Amino acid sequence: MKVLKFGGSSVANAENIQKVIDIILSQKDNHAIAVVVSAMGGVTDRLLKIASLAASADDTYKTELEELEQKHLTAVRSLLPIQQQSATLSLVKQHCNELESICDGVYLLKELSLRTQDKIVSFGELLSSRIIAAKLESLGVQQQWVDSRDLIVTNSNHSNAAVDFAITNERISTWFKANPSTYYLIPGFIAANLAGHTTTLGRGGSDYTGSIYAAALGVSALEIWTDVSGMMTADPRLVTNAKPIEHISYQEAMELSHFGAKIIYPPTILPVMLKKIPVWIKNTFEPTAKGTLIESHTEGANDFIRGISSITGISLLSLEGSGMVGIPGFSKRLFEALANEQVNVILITQSSSEHSICVGINEADTLKAKRVVDYAFSYEIQTGKVDPLVVETNLTIVALVGEQMKSHPGVSGKMFGSLGRNGINIRAIAQGSSEKNISAVIATKDVKKAINVLHEVFFETSYKQLNVFIAGAGNVGSKLLAQIQQQQLFLQNQLNLQVRVVGIANSKKALLADQGILLDEWQSLLASASVSGIDEFVAQIQEKNLRNSVFVDVTANEGVAKVYGRLLEKSISVVACNKIACSSAYDEYQQLKSLAREYNALFLFETNVGAGLPVIGTLNDLLRSGDKVNKIKAVLSGTLNYVFNHYDGSKPFAEVVRQAQTEGYTEPDPRLDLGGTDVMRKIMILAREAGQQMEMEQIENRYFLPQSCFEGSVEHFYTEMAKQEPHFKALFDKASAEGAKLKFVATYENGRASVGLEHILPSSDFYHLYGKDNLVLFYTDRYPEQPLVIKGAGAGADVTASGVFADIIRVARI
Structure with missing residues (x-):
């Protein structure tokens, strides 16, 4: 016999349930199969929401109930032939009516006990298991529906009940012997106390249900079907390229689940481990994928680190003092004090000098731990032999897990070295003699970064x-x-x-x-x-x-x-x-x-000059290769080039500028362009990158805009430009009379920089510069007479964005 457990995502809708049916039927090999199912995806959360709304006297719970009922009715209509739907539709409605009656009572009383909440959330598994059982029956498959509340007995700790295995194992064994079948459909998560009141086994308890049945029946295997292809090398919510683990031992799986691995509910392992029943973690949506096998031992040296996980909410308690050296009993007194207050110690480390001892505990226990330890050592603290207990909070334990680490030297050094190189400070470390686990305590704010760093070091990353x-x-x-x-x-x-x-x-x-x-x-x-x-x-x-x-x-x-x-x-x-x-x-x-440079980061600003043109990058390449820049001449404003290429006196200068702004070529305030400020910034940046110490006030600006254009708002600027049209027309006419064009040119030479309008004759490189193009001429020792030329679109959102994008890609290469 085998037990197959399917999670909420596996039974989220009719389409997914059909995949589950296909998997169940493909497993027939002359062995009975017990199928444990969770509620349909999202249903448990919705039931909790409904319960909360009802307890808050919010009558929208009724709308939620209607939607929940329709979700299950739709699944029935999609899965079953129309002539076989009636009984199951009636059963769904009956369950939903009962659920509504309970919620109505909660609404009237405005009270929600954990016992009532357990009753409410139990309907998720009851409905999903009944629908799947009906689907099998419609296919002519022999099956029996099993009510877990009749077989799994727990205490009355509602929402996280503890199982009474002696009674439970006896009930399960007896019932299955008396009710032989090919298939069994079992609702997970739910149980009952001895009084028959519904209890639940904690979130994720359907895994536990599967394990309980598997151990009680002594099955050949427990298969847990979910939406990922097995346990992962790290939490995929933190590490997007985490990989499935093909083979792992019970102990390793327990270590990983203890340190927060969510793919399997932690209590699941113990019942099957005691019976040495292998556990498979499989993917409903990729059933041919190998998945993860959990059993007594693992072999192989290529994947001696099985996974990386973490526990958050840790505090470190450090007891230090010269009076501890050579005096026996300090550790005993510390642990005794903590144990008497029910404070669980998660991690221990002690210096070889016996000058200090450090323990990690749950952060929730910090205050009482501080109080009892200071009291236990009050005499030593008063006499100066021991310092008051030092407490550090907001910490996390990050752990490497793998049974074979002990046969691979250097794991610890590799772990701690990689964290250190990435600026992650390690507050404490612990490694047991069995070497199944190496733990480091770090600041909680660094945990995501740390796990990604370790994953990259110990597992090959695909990207x-x-x-x-x-x-x-x-x-x-x-x-x-x-x-x-x-x-x-x-x-x-x-x-x-x-x-x-x-x-x-x-x-x-x-x-x-x-x-x-x-x-x-x-x-x-x-x-x-x-x-x-x-x-x-x-x-x-x-x-x-x-x-x-x-x-x-x-x-x-x-x-x-x-x-x-x-x-x-x-x-x-x-x-x-x-x-x-x-x-x-x-x-x-x-x-x-x-x-x-100091913090090993990049500061890139290629688009500061020339938008998407490789101006700064080229300049830096020249300098790095040993060249010397003697002069730079450039048209660096796509806006000004656009404006003077389009202004011919036939329409007002102000209209041409507004068109440039409309098409996205100007700064939000066009005066930064037309006043030369933007070009001044650009030539100064180039001069600085060339090695010149320069400030803005050192740059000569030959303004062509009348001073009145710089006053007031942007709209006032346009109004004033319109009034100054004769001035702009005169500038154009003067250049035309010489057979020249107007260009706003920036120059850097001999440690000096200037910007301003120039008359450009046909013999100049700048004469045939059209549209919004920029042109940069680098005169260097290697390019003394024929300059190195960079030319292209120097304005516009698309080309600027592409330059920024190129810088982003450069960051990835460090």
Whole structure:
């Protein structure tokens, strides 16, 4: 005989239930099969919600009940032939009517006891198991429905009842001998006390139900069917490329489940382990996948680390003092004091000098532990022999699990070294002589990062994951997100790089999602996100502490630029489209570059000059290869080039500028472009990257805009430009008379920089520069007369976004 247990996702709807039926029928091999099922996916949570609504006197519980009933009726109609539906539809309605009556009572009393709650949630498993039993019956398959409340006996600890195995095993054995069948359908999760009142076995208790039946019947195997292909090397919610574990021992499985592995409910292992019954973890949606086999022992050296897991909510208690050295009994007194207060010790470590002893306990026990230990050692503390107990909170134990670690030297060093290189401080370590588990205590804020680091070190990863936080959801930000969405699959398949956008913020709201934001829905998700400023957004980035994080600034906001240092100090790379940081005071610019070097992060700002053109990258390559930049001449404003290429006096200058803004070529305030400020910033950034210490006030600006255009609002600016049309027409006419074009040119030479309008003759490289194109000429020792030329679109959301995207990809290569 075998026991098969199917979880909520496996029986979530009629389509999935049909997959379950196919699996059940494919297993027939002259052995009886007991099938344990959970409630349909989401039903237990909905039942708890219904109970809560009723207890709160919220009559919307009735609507929820109606929807729940329809969910099960729909499943019946989808699964059963129409002529065989009547009895099962009636049974579903009968159960739902009973459920409604109980909820009506809760609503009237405004009271919900755990006993009543157990009764309410039991209907999920009762309904799903009855429907599946009816489906088998409709196929002419011999089956019996088993009421677990008649066979599994527990105490009265409702919602997490303890099983009385002596009575339970006897009842199960006797019932099955008296009721032979080919198939048995069993509701999981539910049981009853000796008085016959319904109890439940805790969330995840359907696994436990399967184990209870398997052990009582002495079956050949217990199969737990879920929605993943076995136990995983790490929590897939923390490590997206976690892998299935093919083979694991009972002890290893218990260690992993103890340290938080959710694929199997921790109490499940013990009953089958005592009977040495193998357990398979299988995937309902990929039944041919091997899954995970759990049994007495494992073999093989290639996967001696079975998995990585963690326990959060840990406190460290450190007892230290010179008076402890050479005096026996200190450890005994410490553990005795904790034991008398029912404080469980999870981890122990002691220095070889006997100067200190450290224990890890549940954080909930911290206050009483501190009180009893200080009292137990009050004399030694008063006399200075021992220091008052030191308590550290907000800690997590991260554990490597594997029975074969003892035959592989260097595991501990590899573990601790990798954590240290990633800036994760280890507060305590513990390793038993059996070496099935190596534990390290770290700050809880670092746990996700730590598990990802360890997984990369001990398990081959199929791709590198890059976690992207974007500040700015306007024109450039929108284009960037569209480009990332378009390229995600290509990058993963071709470069083994998974680019996940996990944060998006605009000037008012911030959207964050640890598993990645759905990029086809980001606008609506951001619109409904919580209100948040840049400081809150950065605080959340730091709190998440994701490995391989990159912050992308596609704003023109000074406040956003000021947070770069805080991010770099946390080893978070920064990609900036925003020019404010790099054009700020020279010391601030250098500080950011220094922080990037110190904390092993990148500070990239290619799009500060030339949008998507490789201007800064090319300049850096020249310098790194030993060349020297002597002069730079450039048209660096796509906006100004667009404006002067389109202005011929036939329509007002102000109208041409407004058109440029409408098409997305200008800064939010066009005066930054037309006043030359934007070009000044760009040439200063190039001069700094070339090694020149330069400030904005050192750059000469030959303004062409009348001073009156700089006063008032942006709309006033347009009004004033219209009034100054004769001035702009005169500039154009003068250049035309010389056979020249107007271009706004930036120059850097001999440590000096300037910007301003120039008359460009046909012989110049700048003459045939059309549309919004930029052109940069690098005159260097290697290119003294014929400069190195970089030319292309220097403005526009698409090309700017592509330049930002290229910088993001560069971050992935560190």
